[in-house]
Amino acid sequence: MIVLALIAAAFMNGNWLAVVAHTQKYHHDGALSRPACRSFFDEFKSQCIWAMAVGYGVYFGFCGYLEWKYYVRGRGKELEWKCQPRRYLPGHLVWDQIKWGCTGLMVTNVVSAVVATHVVCGGYSRVYMSVCQYPFWWWILQWPVIFVQQDYATYWIHRTFHTKFLFKHFHSLHHRYFQPTPWSVTAIHPFEITLVQLSMVVPIFIYPVHWVPFYGLALYTYYHGIIQHSGINFKARRWQPWQPDSMFHDNHHQYCHVNFGFNCYMWDQIHGSARKPDCCYNERTDGWGSGRPLASLSENDLRLEIRERAAENPKAYRDNMNPYSLLDEFSTTVKTKTVE
Template identity: 60%
Template structure:
């Protein structure tokens, strides 16, 4: 039940949903308006302001409700049972670091929502994109193939971006901010340096500018990534579902925060096996 609630809450976490809404609006504009002038947005600034308000309102609402729910469900209700559910049952963040992760989580979320609002405004105002809405725009074979292609692309590039930020210069100047939380919680999922979190967001958004991507496959894969981002930082020893043989459990990423230079992968532990970076 806890995982189901987090799945539903994480749907609108980082504002990528705005891009889907923008494409839907444009689609119906083209259906019902013959006048090309009606397809244009009245003002880029005005449209951006509107997108930003929705992005912030929903993004922060989801962040605080989702992370707050996990905090209440485990750290408060089951505080006396930490051995049963906590990855590091005898260790907790200091109060200072606990508040610090929320502060940087709010900053990181602001960065991603601003960029998402910019993307959505660009699409609403007729900007370029390869995202499509109708199932018959491309073949069904491509509709099936794009799911593993997008998923593997996003996960493998995230693995290498993560490893890149563990190089000495990038780690000291950017990624160390995230690694101050040796006992991560769900609040720390967006507690990243703005440069790093925007690098990850740009990588995840790249497919909608390069290859034909159906809105359903793109949005569900993004949802999957957001859900596991929250869960894997939760410090709660949850296991993947039976249909996820590729997915590491929460302990996998918790060990990364504990030992730093192992377990760089997110949704596929096979990258660490291939590149010999898995915790033995």
Template identity: 35%
Template sequence: MVAVFLLAATVRGEWLLLVVLLGKSRLQLWYAQLCEVIEEPSGHQSLTNRSGEGGFSLDRYKLQNVHLVIGFSLLTSFIMFYTVSWGLQWIYYIKRRDKPEEWKCQPDRFLTPDNERHEIFMGSCNMALGAVVSGILATYIINGGHTTLYYGLADRGYLYLVLSIPGLFLYDEASAYYYHRMYHSPLLYRWIHKAHHRYGCPTAFSAVAMHPLEMLHYQAYLAAPAFTVPLHAGAFVGVLLYIYYYGMIDHSGIRFDSIWPWQEPSVFHDNHHRYFHCNFGANTKLFDWLHDTCRRKDRIYGEHIFGGRGKRKESSKQN
């Protein structure tokens, strides 16, 4: 569980952003000292702080020395991504491959070698993309850019703080459900989301193995509250970490039981990959329950049966 949690913190490229939010003042001091070190002997600042051709200046957009932050973001993300994810692969998919019935959601199915290589490649590319975006956002915040996050527990009252946590969670869950379901419309599924459903029995690498446009879309709605809604930094980070953690759990292909009342076991989302157009929820089945899109045993599902409710077995026999 600890390993999955650490992987979750890095796999979407948000590692550095989380560090910034948890320790902004200290990181600002460290960052200022680092910027002094990279000044040129002549007293002029490095190229990252100068105006470029046409008067463009990174300072103007609060992105001075962004290359340092992106570099650190990429380094930490790649180290954690490969160390932890390969660890899970070794423990389950290699060492226990001969006993899949003991741990695997789909014990009779494994990805082909070609799909395994593809998910690692796509996951790595998207993790790098996320790390770059995260590094840019982190640099912007470090340099004093606008954010609606606050750090004092009592700044907006304790009631607001307590209520903001489930409010943010419901926002993230609703966004995940409706955007996910949108990507399961015939056109978007065919051109974008089908890339993610290439992995019918996913592993941890599959969590971010998707079309880059979809990756950017998900990262955008998850990061948006930090710039639009007053939220305590700890609450924002806590909810974000949980979402990332469960995103790894439900893509792992490993049977994990639910540990919270609202959380579904990992097989819930694994069935989404197995049956395609059902079980759209990310962390709960609340919205699937509201819209009747939970997978049901009395219905038939398939890649070309859209809508989320499957096809009644009786009607399929008649047809």
């Protein structure tokens, strides 16, 4: 399962093209004669064809596999694997996310094809292939440097798209899917997904990066992008203390304006946008992630919030316990009203 997800992460978004391009450039630079580059447009067409063929094959192959294994064969066993076990995305939205997922995938592959073409045609980048080209300490240090830079930038891009104007006109498309599935990983507005993709590419133009850390981290990021949008109870490994479980991002889709981080939950903790047990979050609350205190809710709104939290799968949380359960509050409310 993990191997399949890693393969999907490696080939779905077209980043493998840039790895091949940099490898070709490295070997050609050391050769006595370097083959002439075709026109930028001809090279771009070739890169796009390869990117689309591989990307869509992996998208339908891997997402289809998860659909079959869990959403088809797992029917009736949702408490064992599903983040929201009593809820399924309506059929029309399943097809909608596949449509937009294919669109988003096309955009990411076009961006990757442009980068690969730029490299093949001798364009500027600071990716290097030989470990000995820079001090080994920098090879080690760039892993956390690239990871933190990319993830922190993605956090702020995502959070900014939850402001009123950007959410209404762009990001709300991705939030049609209150119960995310693997198909929704690239079901994002073209403008937004282009911005995110470009932010991931930025390091290769700013400082020297070895291809292994850079593309290894891209693999890690896309792998978790698939896992976090799966709607399936996947938990972070022990060696990933920074990484939230898939339930973290599932909460984001269920409640909307909260939990904006992807591969580091600490950004939300630092900036006050992490989900709090005593607050309510939905599309009507503040898009900046502050939520509404439960104490300010009417009795009816509190009942709705309790019902919403009851839809979460306790097994998707650590220790198989839902830290946001409000069943005690519900009992207290009912008893109070009975006495009155």
